[in-house]
Amino acid sequence: MTLKYKRVLLKLSGEALAGGHQTGIDPDTVAAVCAEIGAVLSMGVKMALVIGGGNVFRGLSGSAKGMDRASADYMGMLATVLNALAVQDRLEKQGYPTRVMSAINMKEICEPFIRRRAMRHLEKGRVVICAGGTGNPYFTTDTAAALRGAELKCDAIIKATKVDGIYDKDPQKNKDAVKFDNISYDEALAKRLGVMDATAFALVRDNHIPLIVCRMFGGDIAKVVLGEAAGTTVG
Ligand code: GTP
Helix, strand or coil: CCCCCCEEEEEECHHHHCHHHCCCCCHHHHHHHHHHHHHHHCCCCEEEEEECCCCCCCHHHHHHCCCCHHHHHHHHHHHHHHHHHHHHHHHHHCCCCEEEEECCCCCCCCEECCHHHHHHHHHCCCEEEEECCCCCCCCCHHHHHHHHHHHCCCCEEEEEECCCCEECCCCCCCCCCCEECEECHHHHHHCCCCCCCHHHHHHHHHCCCCEEEEECCCCHHHHHHHCCCCCEEEC
16 A cells, blocks of 8 residues: 555544534544544554644634633643543544643643654654644644644644535535645635635645645545545645
8 A cells, every 4th residue: 555645644623523512522423533543544654633622612712702812722722632632542442552742731641742752652653642732822723733743744734624625715605616626835825715824824835744625534534645536735
């Protein structure tokens, strides 16, 4: 089996773990997500994971309702730790070794994020689940994904979503929306496609890391790592 991407950073939104409820963590949905991840791991792909926290708490909406932005963001970062532990539990039940590494020290429940140690875990075939965002308020988990993808020398950042790729307009609202198979960083910026926030996007662009947006389910992540047609590649 020839892999197009041997070492990937997979970004999942927190909502991907909530199932139909949209909030909270649904164990059946976590199992379904981990089955998709397991299919990729079984091909020998080295993987780091960044999971959002929006299913538990979304910093931006907290601050929109009058909370201090920094406090709201710290709550969001804690939410990502809950999701990381849920995914760790499930992946290990499936037989895949993992290490949760947090940008915010919580040594009783997970390791601190130390880049060289994370690299070693990856080399040993462990899934490195990066929790706690970047450890700083005002940054999104997309930015954490771009940062970890760059520093862990991943071949690609895969953003798994509800939608099967990037469209010229919102496909859920516009029936005539057209999907891109490939698009350059500059074109994605010029067209204001909003693939990631500006900080995250600048990181992937400046470091020339291919960014692939694809569906969470349906085997699309596996297709992406094999180089088969799925999702949209920005690069
Ligand atoms: P190697 O040194 O590469 O073999 O990695 P390792 O992670 O297996 O070694 P280590 O002996 O450091 O860790 C054993 C277990 O302890 C692993 O499950 C780690 O996730 C866990 N662990 C290591 N450091 C910490 C920490 O600071 N906090 C918590 N909660 N767990 C830790």
